[in-house]
Amino acid sequence: MAEQPAATHGQHQRRLRALAAALLCGTTLAVSAMAAQAAEDSIRILTLNTWLDRFKPNPAVAADFFIKGNYDVLTFQEFRANSTYARDLPGLMQAAGLGTYGTRQDNDVGVFSRLPGTFGAVTQGVIATYTKLDATVSKPQTIVATTHLNYFDPSTNRIGQAKALNNWAKGQGPVILTGDFNAGDVSERGLHSVSQQHLLLRTYLKSPSNAFYLDLLKQYAKNQTQLDAFIAQWKGKTAAEINAAQIPADLFADEMYPVTGNLPQTMNILKKQYQLLQLPNEREQFSPHALNDGSVTWPSHGEDATNVWASWHRVKIDHFLASRPFGKWWVINDDPADKYLGVIRDVSYVTNPDGSKTPMSDHEPVAHTLRWVGPQLQSYDDNGTAKTRLVWGKDASTFGEKGKEFFLSRNNMRDDVYLGQISDANGMPTLAGLTDAEKKTLLDCKSTDARFQQAIRDYCIDDHSFIGETRVADGGTVIVEEDAALGGEQAKLRLDGGSLRIAGTDMHVLGRNVVLEAGGGSLDIADASNAVGINKEISGAGNLTKLGLGTLLLDGTHGYTGETIVKAGALSLQGSIAASKLVTIGAGGMLGGIGTLGNTVVASGGTLAPGNSIGTIKVAGDITFEAGSKFEVEANDKGESDKVAATGKAILKGGSVLTLASGNNYAPQTLYKIVTADGGVTGSFADVSSNLSFLDPSLAYGANDVTLTLNRNDITFVDVGTTPNQKAAAAALESTGFGNAAYAAVVNLDEAGAQQAFGQLSGEVHASAQGLMMQDGGVLVDAATSRIGQAFGDATAASMPVMAYGDDGLELAPADTDRFALWTRAFGSWGSSDGDGNAMGFDRSSGGLVGGADAMVGDSWRVGVLAGYSRSAFDAANGSSNGSSDNYHVGINAGTRVGAFGLTAGATYSWHRFDTARSVAFTGFADALTARYDGGTAQLLGEASYKVDAGRFAIEGFSNLSYVNLRTDAFTETGGAAALSSQATSNDVTFTTFGVRGSTDVALGAVDATIRGTIGWRHAFGDVTPVSSVAFAGSDGFEVAGTPIARNAAVLGAGIDFDIVPKAKLGISYSGQLSNGASDHGIDAKLAVSF
Structure with missing residues (x-):
């Protein structure tokens, strides 16, 4: 002090x-x-x-x-x-x-x-x-x-x-x-307790000329008026009187965060x-x-x-x-x-x-x-300039206890700065808008919060320009995540039996000269997704070892004379390492690019992959492929390919050639020179393969070269397909021949790519749309049967009023009126169906309005008509196709009641206007396809029921039968080579449902309500897997199956009707169908208001 x-x-x-x-x-x-x-x-x-x-x-x-x-x-x-x-x-x-x-x-x-x-x-x-x-x-x-x-x-x-x-x-x-x-x-000056603030106040009263003390007191006081009054009362009193004065207990509080006059500016x-x-x-x-x-x-x-x-x-x-x-x-x-x-x-x-x-x-x-606990810092002279060498080797204090690894970072990861202490040049806080809790929170040097990035740069990121060079030796490893950790661009990296590991994916350039001393060194690109380039020279007499799963990029000419060993990951050479006395591509390593090598050996498990895409690796000396090595060759339909060109010999001791072909317009036979050697070719490769299912590669050996040939094989498209839809589309596509662009593209795919292509080409959306429309007919069945039940006063049916003719014209009337009645109903539904391993799954939704009129015929029958409009939408689960349908409905319904027994029947017809869109995209081919066509659904329905009253509960068992037939017109898609034409199709399905409905009246406070519920089982038979007959232009026809309709499903329903005001009644109901792999949910609402 x-x-x-x-x-x-x-x-x-x-x-x-x-x-x-x-x-x-x-x-x-x-x-x-x-x-x-x-x-x-x-x-x-x-x-x-x-x-x-x-x-x-x-x-x-x-x-x-x-x-x-x-x-x-x-x-x-x-x-x-x-x-x-x-x-x-x-x-x-x-x-x-x-x-x-x-x-x-x-x-x-x-x-x-x-x-x-x-x-x-x-x-x-x-x-x-x-x-x-x-x-x-x-x-x-x-x-x-x-x-x-x-x-x-x-x-x-x-x-x-x-x-x-x-x-x-x-x-x-x-x-x-x-x-x-x-x-x-x-x-x-220390956070002040209440007692210390009392001492400050008494001291000020004894020396009231101390403006600093007064300023502090004003900041500490909870009530400024109360402080002013106390000072006015006691200023000028004797020390004894001031010491005895009773300071109000609530005037001050313990200082839990420094007031402005007590901020830690110095620190x-x-x-x-x-x-x-x-x-x-x-x-x-x-x-x-x-x-x-x-x-x-x-x-x-x-x-x-x-x-x-x-x-x-x-x-x-x-x-x-x-x-x-x-x-x-x-x-x-x-x-x-x-x-x-x-x-x-x-x-x-x-x-x-x-x-x-x-x-x-x-x-x-x-x-x-x-x-x-850091590396050694050695002083050295660089042409008369004193510089600092950072050394990580056996003499570093923590070399052994850290497993010879040292993480070199500019981020000091300090834990001594609070957010409220981030300050300007005079130590005054600069971060605005912080809460009290945030002010007391330590700065996190790893934070990604945008508010603190400048503070992290100022307080956490150190300046490493003091580093003249870095030396790694004795089997040690220095780990960095950014180039600047190693100092400025003039700071060399020296490796003498040491390694530099580049961690993470943020560093892409090692921007300094690298010197390989006698012990050599390793460059380790740890992350497989990272590529790091050296834009300066590698020199020295030591060996260079490439480690890590990532890629090392070498541009320019490098003068180091030791060996080059690629042990892991990839070395991509765009320049020259011809001075390196031997390049060895070891097991797990790959070398690519278009640069120049010295004598090169591709060892067992190693891969040589010339080019950046297609290109040539030059070897100033001999190229040797050992048994178990790999030679990856990219080729295209223009006759171009990767190549290795050696000034010495090509020594082939086995190894595999893997052809990676691209393009979509191959001739039946295409030739490529993949090896040339001025000193001659000896031996042969062990085998050759291709990534394409329908092109077979072969090799021919000359005195100074190796030639690759690609020939169309006898594997059929159908052999590659795995599902009925894939096989059907494959057979049809193959019948078109090379003149079809989709065919030409598929020929150049591997097996997995071809299977994906056949699935997209099949056009299953058209068949799936038919199945979805047949299921949507259930809305009309429910509307027709529910209205007949209302008309006969069934307690299990919705009790919503209808419009009927009275003495003064149309008026609101009970649902079971015996007069001519009008009714409407709004509905909406959504659902999904899983794929069956052949057709993909679909999501669907539908919404619309249906209404009708009915009247008594004779003493016991109620007969009516109905009409409506709805719109349906459907989307493939993988997003490759979608569609919609505008639907117009008409129908008749009728029913009667004999005691507890009820009978309902009806027929409906719906017109559909389908719009579909498909996207077909695979390697070498893309097409966008649309179609518009019409269809119609005819439906016959019947239901029998039996009602039992049990006190205030009404229970009704029912069974119904619905026959649905959907026909679609012929159409041709608009698009390219993947466009399909379809014949007129017809699918029919019969649904049977057995279940129980129930209802009861309840009082919700002062409101009377009716609660309804349904549970049942629905079974479907007939064309439960909808099928469309389609063909490509010039192809054989084929049948494609859509998403199947669930054969068995649970039927659920729930609803409530209640008066919301004396002259208005609201009805809301839910209906659902649940099965293994499919679900459908619907909501409808009815509002009746009388005036």
Whole structure:
């Protein structure tokens, strides 16, 4: 912290003199239980504000603490001029066997170090003393510095000093900055409890000229008017009166997030250039500190009661910071059992002769063992310029424990910046619109939230331009996800028995020179979907190994002379690696492109695939295909193909040639030269195959070449089809011959592609549409039978009123009126049917309006007519075809009741106007097809029922029979080679349904309602699999089957009718059919209103 206020400073000095005199009597140094010394890759550092050399008359009384701490570097603040600590403590620690400590003091800050290095100071804009420690085997040269920032309120001076520290660190290597920053992490001066705010108010009243205190009070006060009144009442009173004044209990609340005047501006600024190093238990919380909570460094536990700084509360102001971009590689590695590390409380006391204890300072000491977990950083000279080499090899501190792998990233993944601390150059927050909870949330350096991307770039993404080159050795692997992690484009990558792995899919260019040293190296493109190019040169005498499932792209001429081994994934060569003495394509590896190789061997399991599409690989030497190797050759219908052209010999020891043919206009026989060798061809390939089902490849060998021939084979299209529809369409298509574009395209497909093509070509949508229309006829059956039931007053039928003629013309009348009646009904339905392995599934929907008129004929028959309109739509499950139909309906219905027995009959006819659309698309062919044609559905229906009344319940068993015949006109689709013509077709189906209907009257509050339900079983027989007879232009005819109608289905229904107002009645009903693989659901609604 700062020096004590002037009012108490003299008292404090007198107390120090008394304590020192007492401690001088008989004090001895106990050096047992000394803390362990730090490892080679670590530094054990202490920082302490000495509170003006608290034990300056005789620092020996405090030496026991420093000796047992066994620190490598000790940093101090509030040293007095010519500090006795600096004069005496190094010798005492040396005498205790801790080594020889060099020292430096500048103003009130000083550093002791027993590690090799030099000392220096920062003097521009801030005072900081440092030791620059020499590099060790694994640990880089590192500056350990200390500073003591200004304690004045407000923070203006401190802010300037923080900026100066940032500017200084930018030009240095790794810096560890310690000290008394007079600034907290969560708040500038500590979050104030209510009691501390009371102290601030009383202090202000005693010195009302302090504008800063007044500004803070206004920010803390919950009621500004109440604060103003209290100040007006007590300003000018005596100190005793002010101390006794009762501050209103509700005037203040604990500060749970810093007010504007207490925002942590200083640390916000420092975090732009440094990362805060702290343990979880040292992290400040968003609430006032409790006494001795383990994260407070000022005031110390022993001096907490002496605090008279009204604007400062308990706070952690003594920090460890590590400069960026190196901070991510310094970690705290404390032994939890070591009492001399962390925020030190239990052992930071001097024991007096009388047994009492005196705190070391009004600050708690803070110490940590910091370990370097990054790569080695080596200095080297590059034509007179000092540069830094990053090395990952056996001498790196974590090489073994990390399995020789190191993830090199610019993202420091820091966890010390809260969203509310994202700030401008003066440390003031910049993110607008954050909730209180978000302000207290740590910045996630992996977040994809658009609001935080600039903050991530500013705080998380480090600058790696310090890297002059990267060297990977000793079997190590460096993993990167972006090229910039390796430094600027001038930074070389050196591989000497090491590997670079490119993870993820974001990095596509390795934009630097690669040097293969004697041990060679590997480039590992880990993700199979990623391709990474090198746009500069690969040089050196070592071998290059391609690893990983992804693709390495090589442009330009590369001068490395070692071997090239493709062990996994693909190497795509667009330039030249002719200087490489041997290229080996190993098992699981592939080499392609149009570049130039040296001597090349395709080993068993390896693949050579020339070209980017079709192209030629040139070999400056011999090309050898081992047994089990693969040679992939792309060919087209123009006679062009991939090729390997060698200046030496082609040595064929077996291996397979795989022909990947494309195009759709092959001649019956096409020839391709796939190998040429100036030095001659010896041996042969073991076999040759093709990706096309209907073209057979063969090979012929000449003295200097190998020729591939593709011939049309005798496999029929029908042999490839797997379903009846596929086979039927295949046979018809094959009858068209090469003159049909679809035929020519299918010839060039593999088996799976041909099966897909036949399925699309079959035109099954036309047959499926017929089945869907036959099922939609059920709406008319339900309307006809339901109305007859209403007319006879069946309790199980809907009780909605109808329009009938009365004395004054048309009027609303009960459904069972014996007068001439008019009725209407709106309906809608939707459903789906699964495919049966032959035809695909379809989704369907329908909606419309039907109405009618009926009257009594004789004493017991009701006879009527009906008419309506509906529109149906249907879509294939795979989206390849769809259609719709406009439907116009007419019909008659009649029925009678004899006691409990009922009989209903009827006939309907529907006209259909079909519109269909199909999309046929497969490799080498695409067609869009439409059709419009007419059809008609005739339907005969009959139902018998028997009703039983059971109290307030009415139950009716029923059975009905419906015969449906659908005829469609002949038509021809509009489109290309896939267009179908259809003959007039006819399909008929009979449906039988057995079930039970029931109803009951209920009261819903003050509203009377009737609830109805139906359950039954429907069976279909006849043409349940609809069929259309179709043909391509010039082909044989074939039959295609549509989505089948379910033979057995459960029938469900439910409805309710109720009065919504005295003269209006609403009826809503649901009907459904459920079967294995199909479902249909319908809703209809009726509204009757009288005027």
